[in-house]
Amino acid sequence: MKRRDFVDIFLGGSLLATIAAFLYPVVRYVLPSRSAGGGVQNSVIAAKAGELPPNTAKVFKFGSAPGVLVNTAEGKLVALSGTCTHLTCTVRFDAETETLFCPCHNGRFDLGGNVLSGPPPRPLETYAVEVSGPDIIVSRKS
Amino acid sequence: MNKRAIRVFAAAALFAPLLAFGQKNSCVECHSQLDDELKAPAAALAADIHAEFGLSCKDCHGGDPSQDDVDLAKDRTFRGSPKRQDIPQFCGACHADAAAMRAFNPALRTDQLSQYWTSRHGLLLKAGDTKAAVCTDCHGVHGIQSAKYPKSLTFPWNIPQTCGRCHADKAFMEPYRLPTGQLEDYKASVHARALLEKKDLSAPACNDCHGNHGAFPPSVSSVASVCRQCHPSTGELFMKSPHKKAFDEMGAGECEACHGNHKILVPSTAMIGTDDGATCAQCHDKGSRGFEAAAEFRRQLDGFESGFRAAEGLLAQAKQKGVEVSDVEFKLQDVNTLLVSAKNLTHGLDGAEIAKAVSEGEKALVGVRELGEKALDEARFRRRGLAVTTALLALFGVALALKIRHMTRGRVDKSRRVE
Numbered sequence: 106m107k108r109r110d111f112v113d114i115f116l117g118g119s120l121l122a123t124i125a126a127f128l129y130p131v132v133r134y135v136l137p138s139r140s141a142g143g144g145v146q147n148s149v150i151a152a153k154a155g156e157l158p159p160n161t162a163k164v165f166k167f168g169s170a171p172g173v174l175v176n177t178a179e180g181k182l183v184a185l186s187g188t189c190t191h192l193t194c195t196v197r198f199d200a201e202t203e204t205l206f207c208p209c210h211n212g213r214f215d216l217g218g219n220v221l222s223g224p225p226p227r228p229l230e231t232y233a234v235e236v237s238g239p240d241i242i243v244s245r246k247s
Numbered sequence: 248m249n250k251r252a253i254r255v256f257a258a259a260a261l262f263a264p265l266l267a268f269g270q271k272n273s274c275v276e277c278h279s280q281l282d283d284e285l286k287a288p289a290a291a292l293a294a295d296i297h298a299e300f301g302l303s304c305k306d307c308h309g310g311d312p313s314q315d316d317v318d319l320a321k322d323r324t325f326r327g328s329p330k331r332q333d334i335p336q337f338c339g340a341c342h343a344d345a346a347a348m349r350a351f352n353p354a355l356r357t358d359q360l361s362q363y364w365t366s367r368h369g370l371l372l373k374a375g376d377t378k379a380a381v382c383t384d385c386h387g388v389h390g391i392q393s394a395k396y397p398k399s400l401t402f403p404w405n406i407p408q409t410c411g412r413c414h415a416d417k418a419f420m421e422p423y424r425l426p427t428g429q430l431e432d433y434k435a436s437v438h439a440r441a442l443l444e445k446k447d448l449s450a451p452a453c454n455d456c457h458g459n460h461g462a463f464p465p466s467v468s469s470v471a472s473v474c475r476q477c478h479p480s481t482g483e484l485f486m487k488s489p490h491k492k493a494f495d496e497m498g499a500g501e502c503e504a505c506h507g508n509h510k511i512l513v514p515s516t517a518m519i520g521t522d523d524g525a526t527c528a529q530c531h532d533k534g535s536r537g538f539e540a541a542a543e544f545r546r547q548l549d550g551f552e553s554g555f556r557a558a559e560g561l562l563a564q565a566k567q568k569g570v571e572v573s574d575v576e577f578k579l580q581d582v583n584t585l586l587v588s589a590k591n592l593t594h595g596l597d598g599a600e601i602a603k604a605v606s607e608g609e610k611a612l613v614g615v616r617e618l619g620e621k622a623l624d625e626a627r628f629r630r631r632g633l634a635v636t637t638a639l640l641a642l643f644g645v646a647l648a649l650k651i652r653h654m655t656r657g658r659v660d661k662s663r664r665v666e
Contacts (some may be wrong), residue, residue: 169573
């Protein structure tokens with residue numbers, strides 16, 4: 106191959122690569138992301154409507170941290186941060202007392218996030234809950 | 248006494264608005280013109296919680312503040328300043344009277360006086376020791392603020408200093424043969440760090456373990472119950488452990504035996520095991536069953552913790568290199584829960600339980616570590632991709648330069664031929 110042909114082919118290839126580089130972000134933007142996303146996330150689909158029977162709860166991923174979605178015995182949906190404010194263990198729902206407790210040192214919170222007993226120094230952050238069609242959406246309160 | 252107190256408070260409540268509009272108070276008028284000690288009550292009264300509720304000098308000291316003449320003002324109701332030994336009863340005249348207090352704050356407790364007489368301070372005062380703390384030593388005299396206000400002597404983060412005014416004073420405490428290092432010890436503790444540095448009002452000050460009006464040092468047998476108020480699961484584990492019986496037999500102070508009392512530091516796995524400084528080795532001799540068990544707990548926890556820290560480091564590296572690792576971080580928090588629980592289980596001394604928690608945690612850690620490695624591989628792949636792209640771009644630059652040179656040369660040859 107002559108040097109001139111090689112340069113022409115290489116320049117043509119580079120032009121195609123440049124076009125691809127322009128198109129790649131467009132394609133990534135149009136197609137949904139494979140991962141749920143990290144960093145600060147302001148809202149998330151925590152569950153499907155009807156997924157939680159009354160007086161049960163589920164832990165969902167909110168950013169990189171856990172959140173807890175509770176469907177109370179009266180059927181009210183409540184969402185809170187799932188990270189205990191003592192030593193960052195993940196809290197669990199106690200259906201018998203309708204409270205959240207930490208399995209590490211038994212810190213206990215009410216469903217408003219307030220500390221009821223144990224060593225946690227601060228309340229749990231509470232989130233806004235909205236049922237939108239088939240989804241239960243949990244968002245940070247601004 | 249009740250009827251009198253009710254009458255006093257009813258009158259005070261009724262005339263409170265008049266006070267606000269400048270009802271004559273000859274006590275304040277005169278004392279404002281006096282010096283130092285005699286002026287202080289008048290100056291401080293404005294910020295006093297009693298004044299907030301419309302009470303004035305006469306409600307505690309009696310007298311007639313409407314009179315300008317000193318002799319007339321100090322009428323037969325005038326009580327003046329109480330003697331030190333009479334102060335609890337003086338304050339208690341209202342504060343121990345539920346009916347009287349209801350007019351001001353129905354939720355306010357009225358058992359402070361009865362609790363006080365059971366306290367070490369109250370018992371000493373009753374025995375004639377007038378150096379013993381009375382109400383005014385902790386609450387102040389005039390200018391008493393609500394305990395909810397941060398400048399109050401009894402606001403949580405002021406309490407250590409308030410107690411320390413006597414308890415850290417060597418000369419004052421000398422006759423009682425009590426140590427005076429508690430305040431300094433407390434300031435070095437994890438509790439003080441939370442209360443005084445992080446301003447965490449739920450962290451314990453002196454009164455949370457000793458009581459306030461009924462202040463008394465907790466006895467050896469009740470230390471765990473006191474600590475359990477905030478550390479319930481740890482207390483439950485301890486109560487079921489073989490240490491409970493052994494500590495009772497030795498007369499050791501339960502939680503205090505390992506964690507200390509005023510200078511409670513952040514607990515760590517270094518407290519477990521057989522190294523110098525490990526609390527287990529203080530009682531368990533080399534070769535004993537307890538010694539071996541302590542060494543084993545430490546080995547398991549150290550292994551688990553170092554694995555956890557390594558995984559945490561992997562994720563931090565990957566995150567710093569721009570790889571999305573929130574899924575793995577979410578999984579790591581579950582492992583953190585297992586690690587903290589495993590450490591807490593050491594209070595129960597159940598080897599099987601600890602081994603189970605450690606093994607479950609280490610199993611979960613394997614998955615987290617794999618995902619962390621994968622994230623780092625992705626970062627390496629991206630870096631290689633960047634290197635290849637940079638090389639290709641450089642090559643593109645060279646090719647472009649060659650092409651331009653070739654085209655320019657062709658154009659020059661053509662123009663020469665035309666000439």
